[in-house]
Amino acid sequence: MIPVSPDWFKSSYSGNGGQCVEVAANLAGPLGVVPVRDSKNPHGPALILPTASFASFVTGIRAGGV
Template sequence: MTTFQGLVGAAWRKSSYSDGGDNNCVEVSDGFPGAVPVRDSKNPTGGVLLFPAGAWSAFIGGVKDGRLG
């Protein structure tokens, strides 16, 4: 397992697609060039997925366009 120490103290924000509930969304952190850290809002001290920025942008585009259901 690889630990990315650069996330210590990261500022997290909830997805704008959240239904407003505290436990039904993901959180992302900005300010990491070339990468987008993502975590589960239900488990903020748990694991973090780190996506390449281009892949995350493509995913968000697919969600907005309705291509991903």
């Protein structure tokens, strides 16, 4: 198996206010997870979400959830 490294990115909607999270969506296919981390602390911990849970979160945000 070839190791897969997270390819972190911020949304293009993120401003420079320092209130951003980064995700590594490239792990969704091979590992079935989407890591999420605080962009201000890139060497800190990451929250590892199952792909379905992350998809539900994004759907809720797009629908206007808080």
